Amino acid sequence: MYTLGIDVGSSSSKAVILEDGKTITAQRVVEIGTGSSGPEKVLDEVFKEANLTVDDMANIISTGFGRFNVECAKGEISEITCHAKGALFEIPGTTTILDIGGQDVKAIKLNGQGMVMQFAMNDKCAAGTGRFLDVMSKVLEIPMSEMGDWYFKSKNPAPVSSTCTVFAESEVISLLAKKIPKEDIVAGVHRSIASKASALVRRVGVDGTLTMTGGVARDLGVVDAISRELGVEVKVAAHPQAVGALGAALLAYEKINR
Amino acid sequence: MYTLGIDVGSSSSKAVILEDGKTITAQRVVEIGTGSSGPEKVLDEVFKEANLTVDDMANIISTGFGRFNVECAKGEISEITCHAKGALFEIPGTTTILDIGGQDVKAIKLNGQGMVMQFAMNDKCAAGTGRFLDVMSKVLEIPMSEMGDWYFKSKNPAPVSSTCTVFAESEVISLLAKKIPKEDIVAGVHRSIASKASALVRRVGVDGTLTMTGGVARDLGVVDAISRELGVEVKVAAHPQAVGALGAALLAYEKINR
Ligand code: SF4
Numbered sequence: 001m002y003t004l005g006i007d008v009g010s011s012s013s014k015a016v017i018l019e020d021g022k023t024i025t026a027q028r029v030v031e032i033g034t035g036s037s038g039p040e041k042v043l044d045e046v047f048k049e050a051n052l053t054v055d056d057m058a059n060i061i062s063t064g065f066g067r068f069n070v071e072c073a074k075g076e077i078s079e080i081t082c083h084a085k086g087a088l089f090e091i092p093g094t095t096t097i098l099d100i101g102g103q104d105v106k107a108i109k110l111n112g113q114g115m116v117m118q119f120a121m122n123d124k125c126a127a128g129t130g131r132f133l134d135v136m137s138k139v140l141e142i143p144m145s146e147m148g149d150w151y152f153k154s155k156n157p158a159p160v161s162s163t164c165t166v167f168a169e170s171e172v173i174s175l176l177a178k179k180i181p182k183e184d185i186v187a188g189v190h191r192s193i194a195s196k197a198s199a200l201v202r203r204v205g206v207d208g209t210l211t212m213t214g215g216v217a218r219d220l221g222v223v224d225a226i227s228r229e230l231g232v233e234v235k236v237a238a239h240p241q242a243v244g245a246l247g248a249a250l251l252a253y254e255k256i257n258r
Numbered sequence: 259m260y261t262l263g264i265d266v267g268s269s270s271s272k273a274v275i276l277e278d279g280k281t282i283t284a285q286r287v288v289e290i291g292t293g294s295s296g297p298e299k300v301l302d303e304v305f306k307e308a309n310l311t312v313d314d315m316a317n318i319i320s321t322g323f324g325r326f327n328v329e330c331a332k333g334e335i336s337e338i339t340c341h342a343k344g345a346l347f348e349i350p351g352t353t354t355i356l357d358i359g360g361q362d363v364k365a366i367k368l369n370g371q372g373m374v375m376q377f378a379m380n381d382k383c384a385a386g387t388g389r390f391l392d393v394m395s396k397v398l399e400i401p402m403s404e405m406g407d408w409y410f411k412s413k414n415p416a417p418v419s420s421t422c423t424v425f426a427e428s429e430v431i432s433l434l435a436k437k438i439p440k441e442d443i444v445a446g447v448h449r450s451i452a453s454k455a456s457a458l459v460r461r462v463g464v465d466g467t468l469t470m471t472g473g474v475a476r477d478l479g480v481v482d483a484i485s486r487e488l489g490v491e492v493k494v495a496a497h498p499q500a501v502g503a504l505g506a507a508l509l510a511y512e513k514i515n516r
Contacts, residue, residue, distance in 0.1 A: 103425070125383070126424035135424065166384035166393065166423045167361070 003256075004046070004057045005248025006039065006073065007082065008066030011102045012215070013038035014245040015046040017057075021253030026050035027242045034066025043072070059252035063244050077251055079244050080108060080119055086247030087211045088114045090237040095208030098201050098226065098234075099243070100216035102130040105197050109204040118204040126165040128196030130216045135165055136189045139172055140182060144219070150186040151221025157187035163196045186221065194225035201230060211235045213243040261514075262304070262315045263506025264297065264331065265340065266324030269360045270473070271296035272503040273304040275315075279511030284308035285500045292324025301330070317510040321502050335509055337502050338366060338377055344505030345469045346372045348495040353466030356459050356484065356492075357501070358474035360388040363455050367462040376462040384423045386454030388474045393423055394447045397430055398440060402477070408444040409479025415445035421454045444479065452483035459488060469493045471501040 002025065007014040011033045017025040026049035032038035047053055054060075054072050062073035063082040070076075087097045088110070097108040104123035111117050126132055137144045158180050162168040168189070175185045193216075201210070210232050216222055217240035227234040237243050260283065265272040269291045275283040284307035290296035305311055312318075312330050320331035321340040328334075345355045346368070355366040362381035369375050384390055395402045416438050420426040426447070433443045451474075459468070468490050474480050475498035485492040495501050 124420070124425075125422050131424055162382070164383050164423075166389055167382075 001058045001253070002050075002052060002056050003249045003252035004060045005082065005245040005250070005252055006043065006060070006062045006070055007064040007079065007242070007244035007248060008039050008062065008070060009033045009064045009101065010066075012241065013042040014242045015042045016239075016242050016245040016249045017046055017050045017052065018246070018249035018253060021250060021257065024239070024246065025052070027239050027245070029241045034064075034069065039066065039070055059256050061248040061252040061255070063248040075252075075255070077248060080106070080116055082244045082247030082251060083213065084108055084110055084114060084116050084247065085250050086243035086245070087213055087237060089246060089250055090239070090243065091209060091211045091235045093209045094211040094235075096201060096204065096206045096210045098197060098210060098212050099214040100128070100130060100197055100212070100222070101214045102134070105129055105200050107200045107204045120200050120203040122200055127163045127168075128193055128200065130214070132165045132168070132193050132196075133189070133216060133219065133222070135169055136172060139169055140176070140185060140189075142182065142186065147186055147190070148219045148221040150183045151190050151224065153183040154181075154187035156184050157191060158184040160185075160188035160192045163192055168192055190221045190225040191229070193222060194229045198226055198229040206230055206232055209233075209235060211237060213237045213240045215241050259316045259511070260308075260310060260314050261507050261510035262318045263340065263503040263508070263510055264301065264318070264320045264328055265322040265337065265500070265502035265506060266297050266320065266328060267291045267322045267359065268324075270499065271300040272500045273300045274497075274500050274503040274507045275304055275308045275310065276504070276507035276511060279508060279515065282497070282504065283310070285497050285503070287499045292322075292327065297324065297328055317514050319506040319510040319513070321506040333510075333513070335506060338364070338374055340502045340505030340509065341471065342366055342368055342372060342374050342505065343508050344501035344503070345471055345495060347504060347508055348497070348501060349467060349469045349493045351467045352469040352493070354459060354462065354464045354468045356455060356468060356470050357472040358386070358388060358455055358470070358480070359472045360392070363387055363458050365458045365462045378458050378461040380458055385421045385426070386451055386458065388472070390423045390426070390451050391447070391474060391477065391480070393427055394430060397427055398434070398443060398447075400440065400444065405444055405448070406477045406479040408441045409448050409482065411441040412439075412445035414442050415449055416442040418443075418446035418450045421450055426450055448479040448483040449487070451480060452487045456484055456487040464488055464490055467491075467493060469495060471495045471498045473499050
């Protein structure tokens with residue numbers, strides 16, 4: 001039996017097809033979100049990958065900011081609930097989730113039973129979000145996918161004292177002008193985003209297992225910097241961007257198998 | 259009798275020469291601040307403009323972030339005190355001061371006697387500061403000095419909903435892509451900076467006469483947007499950038515004439 005979860009965010013669309021509530025058959029991410037062709041596209045792609053059609057799905061649940069505009073969905077569930085469900089499936093024992101997306105950061109605290117106890121979000125300030133890294137990757141002329149490698153090369157991280165994206169960008173420009181090694185600037189940048197994101201985690205509390213999700217979790221430099229900042233081990237979901245869609249697919253399965 | 263006030267900020271240096279504590283003989287602004295040649299340069303310029311030398315000064319007071327590094331100064335006074343003094347001299351009856359500089363925003367509340375009662379500052383977030391306008395002027399390809407003219411041409415301000423400089427910049431880019439008239443985008447930008455700066459003013463309270471100082475006060479679009487946002491009349495100091503230096507020159511005079 002197949003179920004589908006689709007997560008329509010503000011800047012990306014994600015879909016997961018699950019078999020018998022246990023195995024991921026297919027998962028896709030499309031980097032355009034609500035109000036675009038993203039949801040349609042991600043559905044096309046995930047069905048193609050699984051070699052299945054919408055008629056093969058026993059249930060479909062949508063989540064995320066754009067969840068109310070998914071025609072084929074048989075129900076909608078909030079992204080926090082789906083996120084918690086998906087993260088616990090990927091990393092059993094997760095008690096805190098830090099989700100860093102392209103434009104927002106969420107911290108979710110779970111109890112031992114996987115229930116959402118606390119929740120904090122920043123979607124007003126680009127600092128601490130993927131957008132911050134985006135801006136820095138451009139000014140440093142280093143592709144996002146290589147930022148982590150540079151981070152781990154640094155022996156002497158440069159101080160980037162502003163958390164504000166705009167002021168930090170100016171700092172980076174003047175560090176570059178001073179010929180500070182790029183790896184040290186990258187490490188300073190990672191520390192800055194880690195400091196801002198960690199502040200959000202502290203608002204919900206951290207103990208036990210901290211799991212990172214969202215596109216930024218693919219940058220292992222950020223993961224390491226957050227681990228050092230908070231003094232805890234940080235685990236990364238296997239499909240960091242698709243955790244919400246996965247949770248939706250899991251809940252779609254549970255709904256018809258209770 | 260001449261006195262000199264010099265205000266060394268993080269991104270500009272200002273100097274005022276005052277005659278008998280009453281008349282401004284010369285005033286200069288140099289757009290580089292502490293740790294640069296700015297302080298030296300602004301002194302050179304102001305002495306040249308006044309056709310005077312350092313030996314003609316009966317007293318010299320420095321203020322601002324970089325006030326402790328001005329060799330010729332005979333004393334230092336905090337920028338808040340100097341700002342209050344200068345604003346009251348320029349606009350008698352001032353009870354609230356809003357100073358928007360290139361990188362920070364300050365709101366100062368005075369009592370009827372001109373004493374500082376409350377003070378709030380933002381120097382951590384580029385939103386609401388001159389830097390915000392700077393970023394927007396670049397993406398709109400409109401010089402800073404012309405932003406005000408565009409503002410007043412708008413009949414239908416475009417919504418710029420993010421206060422964050424980074425997110426607002428993306429909004430402006432997509433408004434441009436949608437061919438929204440530039441004057442309407444400019445007006446939206448002015449409303450955004452006004453909303454953020456006004457929030458700071460509300461923290462100290464506003465009644466009576468609100469006086470704007472700082473480089474951004476030269477943009478009458480911002481002045482109008484703040485006036486509408488707060489529902490009060492906003493006055494602009496005649497030398498908005500030099501108000502702190504003017505206050506220092508006034509206090510330099512008072513110190514030797516008590
Ligand atoms: S601190 Fe910087 S990044 Fe954050 S809201 Fe302000 S302008 Fe945006």
